[in-house]
Amino acid sequence: MRLTTRYWGAMSAFIALGVLLGSFSGLFNTQVEPQFRAKSAVYSGEQYLVTTTEVTPEDFVSASLVAKENTLVSSRVLAQLHTLEVRAGQLVKKGQLLATLEDTQLRASMEEIRAQSRANEAQLSQAQKQLSRSEALLSKGLVANNQMDEWQSKVDELKARRAALTEQLSGAQAALNYTRLHAPLSGVVVERLQEPGSMLSPGVPIVEIFNPASLQVSGAVRSSLAGQLKVGDTLQVELKALSTSVMGTISEIVPVADSLARQFEIKLDIVPPKGSKPGMYAQISLPSKPLKRVVIPQLYVKRTGQLTMVYVVEQGIKQRRLVRLGQSLGENVVVVSGLAAGEALAIATTSS
Structure with missing residues (x-):
């Protein structure tokens, strides 16, 4: 009787241990069959084979309009400014009275x-x-x-x-x-730097004048590009504020480089369009060599916010892929990364 009790106690312990191990191993969990996505339909529409094309990359230099003839009219004696006859923006002629000093x-x-x-x-x-x-x-x-x-x-x-x-x-x-100050050149008054009643010392500027017909474009180019330029070269200059472009001729290349930026200053003479003023932003287009680039039509590009993507056809399946675009070429665009020659594209649609 005692032996039978021990036997059944041992059996109960083994059974409990087996149940516990089965619970940990998931023996009693309900099995869920894996779900498989439906296969994508094979794309049978129009495809575009990606190729490379020679493209002349855009190379711009930030520049600004500067006055070639610009002067500060200053006092040459210690005296008080009595009258100032001109204001900013006023046209003046050479020899015109600008100001008088207390005499x-x-x-x-x-x-x-x-x-x-x-x-x-x-x-x-x-x-x-x-x-x-x-x-x-x-x-x-x-x-x-x-x-x-x-x-x-x-x-x-x-x-x-x-x-x-x-x-x-x-x-x-x-x-x-010297108490009567006259315009040294014909031009436009940029700014009144003093007002009547001010005490002036020799050398203190009173007004600034520039000649609007003698504007230049000044910009800094990398030392690697400066060696390809020479005085007399003609470059295109874009004036974004005036929504126009003009041709400029290099009149000066400063022979000393900026030791920190490794850049050389170049100056171009232009025929200033109407409305040009010193300080306006400009862009100088620099000559560059053609390079092989991936170019695709714009209609194959889909834009979503700041993202640009294309639909690549791989093994007959249309898949989205993000790309980075570069220079725009009218109906075409340069693809900087994300696409290689030989791949096939599907036309991007709003419903895709």
Whole structure:
């Protein structure tokens, strides 16, 4: 009886262990048959075989319009700005009055010099008369030689003072002329840099003027491209702000490169279109060699937001593939990556 109890206890333990192991192994779980996707239909529509074509890549240089004839009109004397006759955007002619400076002190100084000159002339005239009388008396032995020398020195001193005063008067007259500022060239006023009442020192700019008929395009090109360019070459320049393009002739290549950017500055002369102004953004098209590139028609490209994709036919099945596009060539476009020559494309549709 005791043996039978032990036997059945051992059997129960084995059975419980077996059930536990079966639960862990998923023996009692319901089996789910795998689901298979339906096979895609074979594409039988029109296909396009991808090939490579020689394409001249676009190589642009960012540039800007600059004034070839540009000047700052500055004060040449220490004085207060009295009047400013022009405003920004105004057309001016060469020699036109732009501004006047306060000249009261300069005029007073010039009058003082003139008064000193008149006094000096009076003294010089008296000294010359006395010298002449002394010469006459010296011939008769009525005056000593040293007295004659004194009057001669007096005359020489007054003549030297006359020369000094003449120079001072010329300087004062020139300074007075500097109080009236005239346009050094015909052009357009860019900016008023001072306002009436400002105290000016020599060299302080008052207005900026540029000649709108002598604009240039200035840009920096890589050192590897600068060696292919020379003065006299003609390049296309696009002015996006004016929605137009013009041809420019290289007039200058700065021979010193930017040591950090490894670039050379080039300047092109252009016939500026109407509305051109210094500082406008421009793009210079640089010459480049044709390269083999994958080119496909635009109609095979599908755009979704910022993504561009094509439908590639592989083993008869149409599949989407993302691609990166490059230069647009009218009805065609260059594919930078994602597609290779020899592959077949299906036409992209909105329902695909």
